[in-house]
Amino acid sequence: MKTVIYYFSATGNSLYVARTLQAALEGAELRSIPEALAEGRFDAKADAVGFVFPLHYMGLPLQTEAFLERLAITGSPYIFAIATCGVPYTGTPFVDAEEILSRKGQQLDATWYLRLVSNYIPMRDIAADWRIKIRAWLAGRKLRNIAEAIRKRELHSTWQLLQSPCRRIHQEWKERRQRIDENFRCDTGRCTSCGLCQRVCPAENILRPDGHPVWQHRCTECLGCLHICPVEAIDYGDKTKGRKRYRHKDIAPKDLLHKHT
Ligand SMILES: Cc1cc2nc3c(=O)[nH]c(=O)nc-3n(C[C@H](O)[C@H](O)[C@H](O)COP(=O)(O)O)c2cc1C
Ligand code: SF4
Ligand code: SF4
Structure with missing residues (x-):
């Protein structure tokens, strides 16, 4: 049962999540999204395919979106996605990923937000150490449940609140890139x-x-x-x-x- 996990991570939250899942899912393989983009490796052939990335302006990181657009998935694997973030549930990362995948005849079977630490310091400072520790503990517990759900190929959907305003904010961000x-x-x-x-x-x-x-x-x-x-x-x-x-x-x-x- 082969699992491939694609990840994008700038400050380590999403890489930590990808590695934790790799350890929990026997034989899982990690692939870096920027490296796959640079090397032109767009073929995914596995029983389960996962994506782990940060929430960027309430949506997909630009490179994650570009990668999903180009990815060719063989067969009908179980597909899951996890967005690490500071504030969960607002945004459209999974709606947007689902839209891209559906054009390829695929669907997102399971999605989760995982609250860690916001690294977006142009807006506000990094959370206090005690807050980081509590979130890490809660995230560890949630990750164990996520790994179990992936092993059992469970379906899981996630709230994505305030979709229209979030999409507008994300679009405006893309336009000033x-x-x-x-x-x-x-x-x-x-x-x-x-x-x-x-x-x-x-x-x-x-x-x-x-x-x-x-x-x-x-x-x-x-x-x-x-x-x-x-x-x-x-x-x-x-x-x-x-x-x-x-x-x-x-x-x-x-x-x-x-x-x-
Ligand atoms: C450009 C940018 C935009 C972000 N936008 C959001 C956001 O809309 N909501 C949120 O909760 N976190 C936001 N964040 C914080 C990241 O999603 C969060 O820190 C993530 O876990 C970082 O993952 P990484 O360490 O794998 O890069 C943003 C970070 C960046 C750099
Ligand atoms: S230049 Fe931009 S894309 Fe490159 S590391 Fe800095 S913030 Fe990220
Ligand atoms: S800006 Fe910082 S990271 Fe970049 S070369 Fe200088 S010391 Fe190194």
């Missing part, structure tokens, strides 16, 4: 030219002509570069100044880097 990275600033006095920001970028959107990052306007706003910088040299305008940076505690920086860089 070319300008997203104009907000990034690098404090060159602080930057040590370590290159991690370039290597974590799933969109190959960072060049470092003189050692420091220069953004190339292909950003998908995953915030990987901002959070991974070990000396906090990257800010999103003034909004992130003084705010904490985040990475899931069980995920190392090297686990988030991409092969193509």
Whole structure:
């Protein structure tokens, strides 16, 4: 019984979930969505196919959507999707994924939100440590139930509230995508030219002509570069100044880097 889990993760929450499921589902294989996109690997042949990704502006991350559009799934596997997030149940990630899959003659059999920590620090600071610990405990419990449901091939649907306004917000975000990275600033006095920001970028959107990052306007706003910088040299305008940076505690920086860089 082969399971393939595709994941996208900038700060480790979704990778942690994908790895936890891999450990719980015997023989499950993990595949990185940015790497599959870069390598042109769009064939999925398995008894169960899963997708784990962060909620981005109440919908699918841009690369996850692009990947789903191109994916060719053989046969009629059990298909599940999990969106990690800070605030669950608002948005349309699963409606949107279902729409894409249905055009390929597939359907989403099971969907879940998994509340962890919001890494969207342009809006608000990272949650307090005690809150992170409680959410991690609750998420661990929910993940055990999810793994059991996947093993039993159970059907599971999830609330997706406020669909019209959420879809509008998501659409407006997509329309300003070319300008997203104009907000990034690098404090060159602080930057040590370590290159991690370039290597974590799933969109190959960072060049470092003189050692420091220069953004190339292909950003998908995953915030990987901002959070991974070990000396906090990257800010999103003034909004992130003084705010904490985040990475899931069980995920190392090297686990988030991409092969193509
Ligand atoms: C651009 C962007 C938009 C986000 N939008 C939402 C959102 O609408 N709702 C939410 O609950 N979390 C939102 N988040 C937070 C992430 O979904 C959450 O932190 C996720 O678990 C991060 O997963 P990762 O560590 O695998 O990248 C957003 C994060 C980013 C970077
Ligand atoms: S991760 Fe930070 S220190 Fe390293 S090159 Fe990028 S901005 Fe500079
Ligand atoms: S430039 Fe930064 S925020 Fe944009 S896609 Fe790359 S890593 Fe993510």
